[in-house]
Amino acid sequence: MTRYLRRAWMWIVLFLLAFLPRVIYPVSRSGNWYQRSLQFVYELGQGDWASTMLSYHPGVTTMWLSGAGLKIYSLLSGYSLVELAQESQRAPEVVFGAYTAGVVPLALVISGGIVLAAVLIGRLFDRRMGLIAGVLLALDPFLLSQSKTLHLDGLLTILMLLSALYLMLYVEKGHGRFLLYSAIFFGLALLTKSPSLFLLPFATLYLSVSNLRHPEEGAALRERLLEQGRLFLRVGLALAAWLGVAVGIVFLLFPALWVQPGETLRFMGGNVMRHLVQYHIHPTFFAGEVYVENNPGILYYGATLLWRTTFVTLPMFLLACVLAVKGLLREKRPSLILWFIIYAGAFVVQMSLSHRQEARYIVPMFAAVDVLAAYGVVSLLDWLAARVQPRWLYRIAVLVLLLQAALIFSFHPYYGLHANYLLGGPKTAVHVIALQEQAEGLEQAAQYLNSLPGGEQKSVSIHEINAIVLERYFRGQIDASIPNANTDYRIYYRQHILRNLGLGEGWGALWEADQQREPLFTVERGGLTYVWVYDNENQ
Numbered sequence: 001m002t003r004y005l006r007r008a009w010m011w012i013v014l015f016l017l018a019f020l021p022r023v024i025y026p027v028s029r030s031g032n033w034y035q036r037s038l039q040f041v042y043e044l045g046q047g048d049w050a051s052t053m054l055s056y057h058p059g060v061t062t063m064w065l066s067g068a069g070l071k072i073y074s075l076l077s078g079y080s081l082v083e084l085a086q087e088s089q090r091a092p093e094v095v096f097g098a099y100t101a102g103v104v105p106l107a108l109v110i111s112g113g114i115v116l117a118a119v120l121i122g123r124l125f126d127r128r129m130g131l132i133a134g135v136l137l138a139l140d141p142f143l144l145s146q147s148k149t150l151h152l153d154g155l156l157t158i159l160m161l162l163s164a165l166y167l168m169l170y171v172e173k174g175h176g177r178f179l180l181y182s183a184i185f186f187g188l189a190l191l192t193k194s195p196s197l198f199l200l201p202f203a204t205l206y207l208s209v210s211n212l213r214h215p216e217e218g219a220a221l222r223e224r225l226l227e228q229g230r231l232f233l234r235v236g237l238a239l240a241a242w243l244g245v246a247v248g249i250v251f252l253l254f255p256a257l258w259v260q261p262g263e264t265l266r267f268m269g270g271n272v273m274r275h276l277v278q279y280h281i282h283p284t285f286f287a288g289e290v291y292v293e294n295n296p297g298i299l300y301y302g303a304t305l306l307w308r309t310t311f312v313t314l315p316m317f318l319l320a321c322v323l324a325v326k327g328l329l330r331e332k333r334p335s336l337i338l339w340f341i342i343y344a345g346a347f348v349v350q351m352s353l354s355h356r357q358e359a360r361y362i363v364p365m366f367a368a369v370d371v372l373a374a375y376g377v378v379s380l381l382d383w384l385a386a387r388v389q390p391r392w393l394y395r396i397a398v399l400v401l402l403l404q405a406a407l408i409f410s411f412h413p414y415y416g417l418h419a420n421y422l423l424g425g426p427k428t429a430v431h432v433i434a435l436q437e438q439a440e441g442l443e444q445a446a447q448y449l450n451s452l453p454g455g456e457q458k459s460v461s462i463h464e465i466n467a468i469v470l471e472r473y474f475r476g477q478i479d480a481s482i483p484n485a486n487t488d489y490r491i492y493y494r495q496h497i498l499r500n501l502g503l504g505e506g507w508g509a510l511w512e513a514d515q516q517r518e519p520l521f522t523v524e525r526g527g528l529t530y531v532w533v534y535d536n537e538n539q
Contacts, residue, residue, distance in 0.1 A: 010131070011115050018114045018138035022107035025413035026100050026148045027438045031468050033062055033150045034070075034102055035085055041067030042081045044255065053256035053264050056271030060191040060254050061159070062152050065109060066102035073101035088471045092446070095472040102150045110147050113158035114138050120165040121371060124172060124336060125378075133374035135401060140370055141408050142308040145416030146363050149438055152193045153363045159189040160196055161367040164343060167203055167242075168336060171210045183242040187249025194272045195361070198350050203242065206339060207235045284357060285434040285498045298352040300433075304359045305348075307419045307429040309369065312404045314420055316376030317369050323379055337375050344368035360437060410526075414440035417525045426526040436495045439466045441523030441531035445491055446473035448521045448533065461487040463496050463507065490514065492532045 036054045040063035043051040054063070074081050077094065084090070084098050114137045122130025137143065147154035166182035169175075182203075189196035211231050251257050256264045286296040286303065309317065324337040334342070344365045351361045377397065384393055411418045416437050419429030426435060442462075449455055450473070459477040462470055467480030470491070479487050492511055495501070514534045523531035 011119070014118060014131070014134045014138060015111050015115050017135065018111035019107055021139075021144055021409070021412065021415070022111065022147045023100070023104050026103040026150075027145075027413055027416075027440055027443075030149065030151055031087065031472075033059060033066065033152070034087075034099060037063045037066035037102055037150070038070055038081050038085045040064070041071050045081075049255035049259045051256075052254070053260075053267060056268045057152060057193050058191060058254065058268055059152055059193065061188055062106065062150070062155060062192060064253065065105035065155075066150055069101040069103075069105040070098060073098055087468075092450070092473040092475070096443075099150060099472075103148065106150065106155055107147060110154055110158050111138070113162055117158065117161055117165060117367075120162070120169060121374070124165065124168055125375070128381075129374050129378045132377050132401075133371050136313060136370040136373055137367060139405055139408055140313070140366055141310065141411065141415040141418035142359075143363055143366050143370075144408070145414075145418075145438065146360055148413065148415070151360075153360045156189060156192045156196060157364045157367050159185050159192060160199060160364050161371075163189060163199055164202070167206065168339065170238075171207065172336075179238060179242055180245060183245035184249055186242070187246035188253075190246060190250050191253055194268070195347075195351065195364070198347050198364075200243070202343060202346065204235075204239060205342075207238055209334060211235055283499050283501070287432050290498075290500050295355060295357045298348065300357060301348050301352060301359075301362050303432050304362060305365070305369070307423055307433055308359070308366065309373075309420050310404055310408070310418075311420060311422045312377075312400060313370060313373040314422060316373035316380070319376035319380065320372040323376070337372065340368045340372050340375075344372070358437075359433060414438070414525055414530075416440060417528075417530065419526070426528050430494070430498070430528060434495055434498050435528075436493060436530050439469045439493065439495070440525075442466060442469045442491070442493060443473045444523050445521060445531050445533050446470050449489060450475050458489065459487040460489045460491060462491045463501050465496075465501055466493065486536070488536060489520070490534045490536070492534075494528070494530045 032055075036059065039054060040052050040060075043049075044067070052060075052063075070081065070084065074084060077084075077097065079090070079094065079098075084094075087095050090098075114134055117137060118130045118134025120130075121133045143154060143157060146157070163182045163185035166178045166185065170178035170182060186196070186199050186203075189199065208231075211234060251261075254264070284291045284295060284300070286300045289296075306314065320337055321341055324335060324341055327335045328338055347365050347368075348362055351357070354361075381393060381397060407421070408415060408418055417426060417435050417440060419426045419433075419435065423429070429435065449458065449460065452458070456475045459479060460470065460474060461479045464480040467478055470478055476488075490510060492507075492514070496507070497511065501507075514532070517534070519532045520535050521531075521533040522529045
């Protein structure tokens with residue numbers, strides 16, 4: 001009993017390690033999924049199933065979860081769903097509470113998924129690796145930053161990882177229930193975002209290669225053909241069952257498919273294809289250049305991997321890759337670790353084929369990187385165990401993980417501003433990739449302006465791309481149409497400057513002039529300034 005209690009406390013601690021940083025002060029730039037979640041739960045209440053088709057992504061799991069949180073918040077706060085949708089008309093504390101209510105269900109599922117993933121990794125390898133992988137997943141700063149926002153990518157990452165892990169358990173253990181669980185999580189991933197379709201070719205390749213058998217020496221041609229036929233039948237039946245359950249989950253949980261399946265599927269398919277061939281409406285910054293009608297290519301995602309990992313995960317990931325290749329050369333067949341490398345690499349290649357590229361699109365790759373890093377840590381510990389006193393060895397390992405946690409928590413609540421210190425940290429990364437994806441710090445600027453005398457009568461000029469973030473928190477007037485030199489204050493943020501957003505429309509001249517004087521207020525993290533507030537009264 002004591003052993004089971006110890007294990008239970010271990011998983012509870014891991015859950016809290018994942019959950020608390022995600023729900024304490026959520027940071028959410030995008031209001032799209034906030035509005036969609038409100039509308040989704042509203043249409044459900046009205047019984048209008050067709051109107052639950054709100055996006056081609058399709059984002060249904062996010063809308064179910066966040067919509068439930070927002071519905072509960074609506075009942076507790078006394079504001080209707082329609083009133084909560086009117087963000088700019090609500091007090092900042094109401095808006096912040098509503099966004100938190102939308103993020104909490106996502107954080108619960110993601111954190112629970114991380115614990116489940118740690119258990120499954122422990123079954124595939126050993127408990128040490130499961131625990132270390134769980135900690136690295138819980139505190140991965142990039143995954144953490146995408147899990148503090150009301151969006152899709154954090155949830156998608158965990159659902160895809162769980163589907164892949166259960167698929168591996170099915171092959172390793174041979175129990176059909178694991179195939180069923182993998183299919184369920186695949187269906188949930190499909191309901192979240194279309195890149196999860198990656199799991200279909202991955203599962204096909206994994207099941208096919210894992211079932212390959214070398215024919216016995218001297219076997220007749222007929223026996224070889226029969227063996228190949230049995231292989232194709234076995235793999236085909238497994239894939240058909242897996243895909244069938246996943247499709248069933250999609251139809252079960254997507255109300256729009258209940259009443260207009262053809263129209264819903266055409267809408268989703270057509271927009272996914274359009275998404276693949278259209279560039280992002282806003283420019284992408286990479287390695288000192290701004291890409292508008294083109295994209296930086298796979299090197300952009302390579303740089304994202306390097307700077308978005310940590311001083312622990314990057315070297316341990318590289319060590320795991322070396323060990324996996326050595327194992328392949330020795331055994332001539334892919335190991336489980338090699339399959340995680342294939343998972344990570346193939347997913348990045350898939351996302352590089354699209355004309356539209358953003359760093360967050362490859363967050364699912366980081367889950368595999370964390371698993372590989374855990375394997376690297378365990379392998380290094382085993383190698384050192386024969387050379388160093390084991391008692392001190394594990395204390396050093398725990399100390400290193402605590403140091404990483406402390407470094408990551410120093411960026412609270414803006415974990416997306418972290419960059420790998422092995423490569424120079426944020427001060428170097430900012431010249432290669434654009435940080436501040438969630439408009440981190442703008443709400444602090446709004447809170448500062450609200451605290452000034454007569455704040456509700458003041459006006460602020462800010463670039464339109466993130467004016468909506470300021471609207472949620474600032475009590476005064478906001479001018480986002482033009483760079484207005486006559487407003488009381490101007491706000492600049494690092495993403496605005498790096499990506500040349502509107503600098504050719506007048507912002508550039510104002511920014512150059514304002515740099516010659518001291519700002520009223522700034523937001524800083526990791527030795528860099530991310531938000532500047534200037535006033536017009538002393539010019």
